[in-house]
Each structure stands twice: as C-alpha cells, then as structure tokens.
Amino acid sequence: MASDLLQIVLALAALLLSAVLFLLLYVRLRQIRERTTALREAIQHLKEIDRVKSEFISLASHQLRTPLTGIRWAHHALLEGQAGVVNEEQRRILERSLDRTQAMMGLVGELLDVARIEDQKYRLLKESTDTGELVRGVVDQFSEAAERRKISLDVSVDSNLPKITIDKTKLNIALGNLVDNAIKYTPPGGKVTVSAMQSDEMVCIKVLDTGIGIPQGDQYRAFSKFFRSSNAIAMHTRGSGLGLYISRTIIEKHGGTIAVDSAEGKGSTFTICLPIR
C-alpha cells in the first residue's frame, strides 16, 4: 500500500512537473514570438527608412541639380552671345558667376556622393577601359583652368598600357579631384604632371604638382572627410574638403590604393594604383 501511494505521489509530481515545464515553455515561446514580431516590424521600419533615404537622395540630386543646370546653361548662352554681344565687364561678371555656379554643382555632387557612400549605396558600374584615354580626357577637362591660372599641365601615358575594368564615370571623378586640387594649390608659373604607367599587376596614375604641399602633421588626415590642410585654408581657396575622401572611397572600392607623398612648400605627388584584373 505504501509503495502504491508512493507511486501515485511520484506520478502526480511528474504530472505537476510536466505542467510547470509546459507552462514555462509556453511562456518562453510566446516571448520568442513577440520578439520575432517586434524584430520583423523593426526590419520593415528600417527598410522603409532606407527607401525614404534613397528617395531623398534621388530627389535632392534632381531638385538641386536641375535649376543649377539651367543657370549654368543660361550663363553659357549669354557668354556665347545668344542674347547679344557682351562687353568685357559683362563677360567678366558672367564668367565669375558661372565659376560660382559650377562650384555649387560640384559641391552638390560631392554631398550627394558622400550621402550615398555613408548609405552604402555607392556602387560601381564597371566596363573595360583604356586608361590612357581616361587620363587624357581628365587632363583635357582641366586644361582651360590650368591655362587661366598660368600653370603648365602635362600628361604622359606609357604606351601599351593594359585596359582595366573600372567604373569610368567614378574614376573620372576620383582623378578629376586630384587634378583639380593640384591646379588649385599650385601658384601661377607652376607645373602639374599627370602620368600613367604599369607597375607589376597594377596600372598606376600619378598626379604631381609643384604647389604648396601638405604639412607633415596634416598628411595622415589627407583622405578624411572635410580635411583641408592649414596652408590651404590660409590661401583662402574654396573647397569642401570632400574631394580626397570621395577619391579614396572610389579607388578602394575598385580594390586599388591611393597615397600621397608631399613636402610643404615643394609640392605633392598623389598616386592611384588599380588592379589590372
């Protein structure tokens, strides 16, 4: 009889234990379900924020660039005499105004690029490209600016440079930023040389200038966002401090490297190297 009682007690205890375990499991599962639902909602919310950010970047790009495009084209039309001959004074004012408009376009472009980089939406559209043609094209874009500042701008491209697979538009921006800086920070009478050569399994592009250089203490920050060296600021030249950051991002996304060798008062050499394969 005692053993029967014991068995009953044990069975009841087992039943009670099972019930408690079942209840605990039920509560736990319910917590997991609630957290999963909350997580799903948070993910949806983040996706929506992501979509809204992307839409904002697109719209900002369009809404800022469109009126600036119209203003730029209007300046060109006036300078070409489409509304009548302009006198010297009018030409001077229009050219300065056009210069400011183009600077504004450049700044809008840079800010949008940075927004896309931060948002990790900065993708490459790669195609096989003749490096020499790209380099010569970029130098050509800046030849007028160099002439205005009385700076000699030379280009030297090794023959038989292999083609590389790159995003042409973005490489244009990356290299363009380096050439633009080189011209901006080189005093009149100075020299900027852009050269391209093969180095083992890489194609390298160097932009060498005889400009103000970057102080030793500033060089470690040269490719950081909003970097402007102390001597560049002292020159009162315009700049957002975003160009080198964008160039570095573009080159690194291509699996390449970018480096600077500079001496204050003597000039700088920026070197981009991109893998051939």
Place this chain on the structure above:
Amino acid sequence: MAQILLVEDDSFISLFLESKLKEKGHTVTVAQDTKAAEKALKSATPDLVLLDIILPDESGFKLLERMKAAKEWSAVPVVILSNLGQETEIEEGKRLGAVEFLVKGNYSPEEIVDRVANILEQTNKAV
C-alpha cells in the same frame, strides 16, 4: 536632319535644348509630360526621343517601358536625359532599353546635341 521628341517638364531647360537641336537642323517636338509625349508619338514616330525621368504625371521609365512594348515605337532610340544619376537609376534605364543615360548637369546643350548626332548616325536616321 531628324525628328526629335524632347520629353522635359522644365521649360528653362527645354528652351536651350530645343534651340541647339534646331540650330543643327532637327525638327523638335517638346512634351512636358508622358501624356503629351504619347500624343506626340501617336501623331508621328520620331527618329529619337530625349526623355527626362522626373515628370509631373509619372516616371519617364513608365513611358520608356510602354514604348519598348509597342511595335511601332520599340525601335526608336531613347536617350535618358535626367539629373538623377544613381547607379540603380542608370541600370534601370539601360534595362528598360535606353541607348544612353546622360546626367544633364554634367553636359552642355552642345555636348548633348553632339551625342544625339552620334546616336542618329549609328542608327542611320540622320539625313
């Protein structure tokens, strides 16, 4: 000399483009939204379409999609001319069949007209 349909809602922008295209001897029809563009397409098939994307009634991509689905318009070369320029947008334009995607802010009207001339030459429509 070719017939160009310019789909652009900004009249200041279309003023310059229309003028430069006409200087080169092209006939230009300007439509400020996709409805007007479709009306123009039905009236006469152009040799080339310059298409903005942000338009008042709907996205220019929708018009491009409809053009490529229609037998009478699918062969007309379409150049997207927009100040959008993200990779996703460029890829979408190419996927839908645009022959070129030009970010307006990066070009002068003359450069755009030169690109038009190259494309027309390639499609053998210029006279």
